[in-house]
Amino acid sequence: MPIYAPTLPPAPDLRHGHPPALVLMRFDLARLWRQKIGRFFGFAFLILLLWKVARIYVDHLLQTNQTFKPMQDFAKTILTQGADFQADLLNPASYLLWFLVALVGGGLVARDTLYRVRPLMYAHPVAPRDYLLAKLGFASALPFAILLPFALLPWLMSLLLAGFNGPVWATAPLRLLPAMAISSALMGALAVGASSMAATPRAGIGWVLGLVLGTAALASMLQGLTGLPAVQALNPVLLAETWPQLFVGVAHPLMGWGPAVLGTAAHLALWTFVAARRTLPSEAVI
Template structure:
């Protein structure tokens, strides 16, 4: 009897299913959920948010309660409703957020490097560009998701208790959300770039904190030696605080639009380039 070759199954259609970048982001989210890192940080961010909401309600009571009218002058000096107050909605959260981004973002690429899983990913329909987009997208979406309640909840509460004349401007989300997007992309790019240079997740955390604190110290050192104030554009912590001030129109922000845009573009471009080079197929195995 003739021997026939076995029938092979049809080739899979690679156009079906979710894009590879979204699949990788979903796996990173599931891994973050299993690590339970958000318990401590969730409690801390919740306390800061409760304080913000309490301040808004106190301001409303001072403006509407006749018994508290003698305290209005003091309240206006301490609890200003101007642009500084609007930008300050994000200040306490942004400091703590750097540590959360370091703990989570430091292992995004370093963990794959340690366990050598990138060759397996690249053997499947995952390109280096998909991998980079997934890591940058997840590292940037995390701070955006954390800061989003700090914009929307105070704004919603101000509208509910005081209407259009409340402590928070009715146009605050239109001003603050673009600032949150810019500083989230800055944090994500630095976290992924630092993680790409590390060999272990713990080292990745150190790399992220080292880059953030090191560039901040370098900017302050250059300013102290040369007197050049524009050197603070290298300070990522100061950049994250400056963008809300610029978008709400503060009279004296930490720096102007041009140095802030230049410094942010430098950091995003540099660390995205580093991450792209360190995640090439030739760098997939130590």
């Protein structure tokens, strides 16, 4: 037998809340926390991060300790150096990051579709624009937050050990952070677009993985048929890997500025458009 309160006091002032997009993003973060999928990915990314940081220390030892002097030349031949090394900092197992984005991003919109809560959100002061902004923001902030320690920790370690002469350039974050932002936005837009086409979170994961692998396969086939390397700009995985290379200026990037800009812009526009269409109030209930 339920126990009812004697009465209900009036609600407090409704003008002190946070913007709806921020509230939605916080709720998605709490939801992600509950899903407990971070243990595997946390462990995997931690190992990769330790490896990157350890390499800085090993490099420092090779440079400063006379005992390791004979190994220096050998190390230079097997380990990436210079601009390639800077770009490689942001490559923490690219497919692992895409898989995490699919696992989390695939359910972002699809879960709301499954639970049919989007019409209720629109009945509250949440505009479709707020909803889209929150989902894109969250899906993009996640890979950005994961990549952030990969850009900053090795840089900090290098500065502490060797100052401006370390293996990581002193200006590296200025080049890596914009590249991370673009790659993360690409991942987020694709994940939200795919999720908006799905009716369940599992289907959303399938859509993200299908689109990522499907466009990669399509790009490879088209390149084989046409012989044009620029068509690889269709491949979102390659695009995400290309941006750090372009910003740090490696000698032979996966693709040039032109195809990278066009490919990224096309993906961003297409998937944002799909997500916007699929989250209109008229599409809110299946």
